[in-house]
Amino acid sequence: MLLRPNPASGVPIYLQLMEQVKHAIETGALRPGEQLPGIRPLAEELVINANTVAKAYRELEHEGVIELRHGAGAFVSANGRPKKATEKLRAGQAVVGDAVRRLRERGVTDEEIRRLFEAELAGVAKTGESRG
Amino acid sequence: MADAPVVEMVDLHKRYGATEALRGLTLHVPAGSIFGFLGRNGAGKTTTIKILLGMVRPSAGRATVFGLAADAASGSVEIRRRTAFVSDEKDLYDSMTVAEIIRFTAGFFPRWRDDLEQRYLRKFELPPDRKVKALSRGMRTKLALLLSLSRGAELLVLDEPTAGLDPAMTEEVLQALVGHAAREGMTIFFSSHQITEVEQIADAVAIIDRGRTVVSGALDDLRENFRRVQLVFDGEAPAAAFEAPGITRVRRAGRMLTVLSTAGAEPILDRARALHAVSMDVVPVTLKEIFLESVTTEE
Amino acid sequence: MLWYKSWRDTRWRFFVGLGVLMLSGVSVVLIYPRVLALVPLVPSSDVGGEVGRRIREIAQLSREFRGYIWAQWFHQNVRQEWTVVSALLGTGGLVAQGSTGALFTLSLPVSRNRLVAVRAAAGLAELLVIAVAAALLLPIIAPAVGERYAVVDALAHAVCMFAAGAVFFSLACLLSTSFDDPWRPLLIAVVAAAVLAMCETVLRDLQPYSVFAVMSGDVYFRTGHLPWVGIVASAAVSASLLLVATVNLARRDF
Numbered sequence: 310m311l312l313r314p315n316p317a318s319g320v321p322i323y324l325q326l327m328e329q330v331k332h333a334i335e336t337g338a339l340r341p342g343e344q345l346p347g348i349r350p351l352a353e354e355l356v357i358n359a360n361t362v363a364k365a366y367r368e369l370e371h372e373g374v375i376e377l378r379h380g381a382g383a384f385v386s387a388n389g390r391p392k393k394a395t396e397k398l399r400a401g402q403a404v405v406g407d408a409v410r411r412l413r414e415r416g417v418t419d420e421e422i423r424r425l426f427e428a429e430l431a432g433v434a435k436t437g438e439s440r441g
Numbered sequence: 442m443a444d445a446p447v448v449e450m451v452d453l454h455k456r457y458g459a460t461e462a463l464r465g466l467t468l469h470v471p472a473g474s475i476f477g478f479l480g481r482n483g484a485g486k487t488t489t490i491k492i493l494l495g496m497v498r499p500s501a502g503r504a505t506v507f508g509l510a511a512d513a514a515s516g517s518v519e520i521r522r523r524t525a526f527v528s529d530e531k532d533l534y535d536s537m538t539v540a541e542i543i544r545f546t547a548g549f550f551p552r553w554r555d556d557l558e559q560r561y562l563r564k565f566e567l568p569p570d571r572k573v574k575a576l577s578r579g580m581r582t583k584l585a586l587l588l589s590l591s592r593g594a595e596l597l598v599l600d601e602p603t604a605g606l607d608p609a610m611t612e613e614v615l616q617a618l619v620g621h622a623a624r625e626g627m628t629i630f631f632s633s634h635q636i637t638e639v640e641q642i643a644d645a646v647a648i649i650d651r652g653r654t655v656v657s658g659a660l661d662d663l664r665e666n667f668r669r670v671q672l673v674f675d676g677e678a679p680a681a682a683f684e685a686p687g688i689t690r691v692r693r694a695g696r697m698l699t700v701l702s703t704a705g706a707e708p709i710l711d712r713a714r715a716l717h718a719v720s721m722d723v724v725p726v727t728l729k730e731i732f733l734e735s736v737t738t739e740e
Numbered sequence: 741m742l743w744y745k746s747w748r749d750t751r752w753r754f755f756v757g758l759g760v761l762m763l764s765g766v767s768v769v770l771i772y773p774r775v776l777a778l779v780p781l782v783p784s785s786d787v788g789g790e791v792g793r794r795i796r797e798i799a800q801l802s803r804e805f806r807g808y809i810w811a812q813w814f815h816q817n818v819r820q821e822w823t824v825v826s827a828l829l830g831t832g833g834l835v836a837q838g839s840t841g842a843l844f845t846l847s848l849p850v851s852r853n854r855l856v857a858v859r860a861a862a863g864l865a866e867l868l869v870i871a872v873a874a875a876l877l878l879p880i881i882a883p884a885v886g887e888r889y890a891v892v893d894a895l896a897h898a899v900c901m902f903a904a905g906a907v908f909f910s911l912a913c914l915l916s917t918s919f920d921d922p923w924r925p926l927l928i929a930v931v932a933a934a935v936l937a938m939c940e941t942v943l944r945d946l947q948p949y950s951v952f953a954v955m956s957g958d959v960y961f962r963t964g965h966l967p968w969v970g971i972v973a974s975a976a977v978s979a980s981l982l983l984v985a986t987v988n989l990a991r992r993d994f
Contacts, residue, residue, distance in 0.1 A: 316640035319725035321664050349623040356616045358475050359623035360644045364661075424722060431668065431706055431723035457993075496846050496994040514990070518849050526847035534841045536748065548741035549848050 311346075313355055322357055326365035331374060334385055335398065345375060345383040445508070447472045447596055447628045448493060453502035455488050455652075462488045464652035465502070470630050470645070475622055477643035477660075478632040481736050485652045486632040487529065490600050493630075494526050506596065522550070525589030529600040531581045535574035539567050539584060543591075552593035561587040564617070579610040586614065590621050597621075599631035603638060611635075615642055636729045646728070650736040656703075660728070667731050668706040671722040672698045672713045679716055683709065690734055701726070701734055742834065742850065746862035749832055749840070754866045757825035761874035764821055768813045769881045775802055775812070805887040809878060814897055814956040819937075822955060825870065826905035827929035829863050830912030831922055835994070842920075846994055856986045860913055867905050871898040896966060897957045903974040904955035908933060910981035917988040951977075 311333070314325040333339040345351075348366065352359035366383050369375045376384050412422050448470035455463040463485045470476045480486045491497040492504050495517030507523060509516035534542055543562075547553040562569070565583040576584065582602065589597055602618070603611040619642050622629050633639050639646060640660070647657035656663070672678065678698040683691050687704035696719075700709050706723045713721055726734075782799040786792070801807030834855045835842040845855070875898035882889040908929055915925035940950045947953060954970035 317637050317727050317729065319664070319727045321661050322641075323661065349620070352623050353616055353620040356612060356619055356641060358619060358642050358644050360474070424724075427725075428721065428723045431725065491994065494847055496843065498991075498993060514851055514853075518851050521847060522849040524847075526843075528843045528847075530843070532841045532843050534745070534844070536840070545741050545745065546848070549850070 311351070311355065314357060316357075323361050323365040323368065326357075326362065327369055327374075330365070330369055334374065339385050341385050341387045343385050344381075345385065347382055445472065446470055447507060448630060449503075449505045450489070450492075451503045453489070453492065453504055454500045455485075455492065455497065456500045462652055463492075463499070463502075466649060466652060466654055468647050468654055468657060470628060472628055473622075473626055474645050475618070475629045475643050476631070477639035477646040478630065478649070479634075479636065479639060479646060479732055480632070480649040482634075484649050484736070486649065487600055489649070490526075490598055490630075490632060493598060494521065494524065523594055524596045524598060525592055525594040527582070527585045527589055527597075527599045527602060529604060531578070531585045533573045533581060533585060533588075536572065538570050538572050539576075540569040542573060542584070543569075543588065546588045546592065550592040554591050554593050557593075558587065558591040561590060561617070565613075578605050579607070582606060582610070582614060586617060590617070595627060597627055597629045597631075599629070601633055602631055603633070603635055611638065618642065636732055640728045648732055648735050655735045656731060663703075663728070663731065664725065666703050666705055667726040668702050668709075669724045669726050669730070670700045670702065670706050670709045670713070671720075671724070672700065672709075672718045673720045674698065674716065674718055682712060682716060742855070742858040743862055745834065745845075746859050749834070750829060750863060750866060753828050753832075754870070757829060757866075758870045758873060760821055760825060761818075761870055762877055764817050765813060765874050765877050766881050768809070768817065769878060769885060769887075772805065772808060772885045772887065775808065779803060805882065805889065806893065809889060810956070810961045814901075814961070815958070818901065819952050819955055822871075822901055822905055823908050823933045824930060826867060826908040827912040827926055827933070829867055830909035830929070831916050831925040833913065833916040834859050835989070842994065852990045853986050856913070856917070856982065856989055860910070860982050860985075863909060863913070864906060867909055868898075868902050871901040871905065874898075875901070893960075896960050900954055900957035900960060900967065900971065903971040904951045906978040907951050907974050907981070910978040910985070914981045914985040914988065917985045917992065 311326070311329050314322045314329075316322060318325070330339070330345070334341075339345065345366070346354070348359055348362045352362045355362075366375065366377060370377050370383075373386055376386055378384060409422060412425075413419075417425075446469040448468070450466055450468045453463045453466040454461070466485065466489060468489075478486055478489070488497060492499050493506055493511050495511055495514075498512050504511040506520045509520050511517055511520060534545070537545065543558065547558070561567075561583075565580075565587060567580065567584055567587065573581065573584070586602075589599075597618075599618075603614050606614065615638055618629060618631075621627060643660055645657075645659050646663065648655050674696050676696065678693050678696050680691050680693040680698060683698065683700050685708070687708070688700060688702050690699075690701040692699045702709055710721060710723070779799045779802055782796060783792075784796070788795065798811045801811040834845050846852075872895070875894040876891070878894050879889045879891045911932065912925050912929045915928050919925055936950065937952060940947055940952060948958075949970075951970075951974060953959070954967055954974055957967070959965065959967035959970065
């Protein structure tokens with residue numbers, strides 16, 4: 310069900326996994342209360358380190374997206390948080406779509422747009438200053 | 442993870458005649474981790490592994506496995522009781538059949554796991570009556586793995602486990618390693634040239650170059666801390682201003698500066714802003730780039 | 741399991757050695773009638789110098805079967821064949837040849853001392869079997885030419901052969917801990933044997949003390965007593981060579 314993470318992308322594998330789980334919840338592939346694959350079987354299926362899966366699950370639990378029930382496994386949270394996440398993401402998507410459209414109108418290429426976003430996320434964002 | 446590292450190497454030196462293979466290598470492998478060991482050909486990976494298994498004696502320094510000294514005869518035998526090894530040549534007994542070499546090896550390990558032997562025999566589809574010399578390279582690797590995984594070892598040491606294997610077989614091998622480590626809580630220490638596979642399954646890595654460790658740590662930490670920052674300045678790029686601890690490399694090309702940092706992008710960006718950089722680009726660095734940056738020389 | 745591996749590694753050499761010695765012994769026995777027929781033809785006068793003297797000596801001894809066997813087999817053929825066979829059995833070793841899984845063996849939980857010990861013990865056992873089997877063939881085949889050969893004599897000579905052969909076996913073992921290829925240890929051991937044999941020919945006074953004298957059981961043949969001094973000395977030399985082999989292997993980097 311979950312796609313193989315890309316180890317060479319520069320994004321830590323556990324983050325990729327978290328994103329995939331959240332995406333699955335959003336699209337309805339995983340429903341509230343439903344059980345996620347076990348850590349070991351998932352690690353074996355995706356051929357990644359079990360500790361990485363465990364870390365992803367821990368972080369997801371920390372964010373309230375899933376629940377870890379001792380001895381039983383990982384389950385999608387039954388409360389409404391995923392829905393909020395969906396709305397947040399939809400709103401975010403609109404903002405990003407708008408920004409991309411406007412940058413393209415200015416003649417900024419897609420590659421440049423991608424780099425702008427990367428840089429923004431990686432560190433420049435903290436100071437709040439705009440780039441030159 | 443447990444506190445005490447399974448493998449500890451402190452200031453290891455090894456000299457072969459006039460050549461120094463290891464020049465003060467220091468490394469710690471945490472228990473229960475999958476540890477990737479990267480380096481160029483001739484950097485000292487195989488020598489290090491052989492020292493751990495008592496095949497080579499260090500000229501100086503200390504190497505311990507499970508707290509036992511690797512260069513003491515009795516300690517080494519005890520280490521090998523609890524460690525499994527797959528060499529890069531996958532060197533086995535050519536004249537024996539698969540079944541014979543399994544029985545031979547099992548005889549040395551009272552904790553031999555028949556269930557694992559059966560499982561891997563089935564999973565790897567190894568023909569019991571075929572002679573080892575008639576096996577393909579991939580089959581030999583799988584046989585070597587079976588012999589290692591079935592002995593109930595706490596540590597598995599592999600020298601280039603997937604070298605020369607096609608992608609499908611590589612996946613099989615990695616899957617077996619990952620699955621086994623998860624189920625049995627074993628520590629895996631492997632050397633490799635395939636950076637992608639190290640990135641895929643390792644949770645800690647070390648890069649060695651010319652006999653010394655140049656990078657080591659948890660993979661996630663490395664990924665979060667290694668950053669490449671590209672800066673453009675109005676005039677001549679002030680390279681010297683960026684030399685500092687935590688900065689691995691500063692390269693200048695006219696007005697452009699490329700800074701490679703192991704401590705995140707923040708300090709660099711601060712300084713760049715203070716020096717009125719015209720543009721700033723921050724990019725995460727892949728393990729392959731970390732490797733290439735750490736081992737290429739620029740004298 | 742190491743014993744089994746040792747056996748597997750050396751079994752062809754064992755069978756070849758066994759075959760060579762047995763064939764050699766049997767053929768020497770079977771041509772006795774013909775030799776006996778030739779003996780009267782050997783001139784009894786003092787001609788031919790040293791070579792002539794030796795031929796006359798052999799002819800004299802050959803009038804009797806026991807003497808013939810000693811002069812023709814133990815004192816001649818055995819000295820060459822047995823030396824080579826002993827060295828052949830001693831070459832190789834559990835970690836000698838890289839292509840048969842040396843690193844795999846070294847990764848097993850066995851000490852290097854044990855590797856040498858098992859290899860040596862297994863090889864020496866094979867050596868003993870060949871010596872005894874080949875020697876015992878003599879009393880068994882002798883009736884075919886109408887002669888008798890004492891079992892006691894055969895066993896005594898086998899012991900002497902074994903003790904002397906062990907020296908070359910151990911030398912080959914030692915050389916195998918330094919060289920990885922199977923040929924150099926054998927070559928060097930055989931050359932060493934040849935040099936020893938030449939020294940013995942040149943320095944006639946040292947003959948009684950040579951390992952070849954032990955090998956052919958000269959003292960036993962002449963006196964009926966086993967050459968205890970020679971046997972013990974050979975054993976001591978073998979043990980020392982094996983000890984050096986152990987130390988050598990322990991020190992080595994692979």
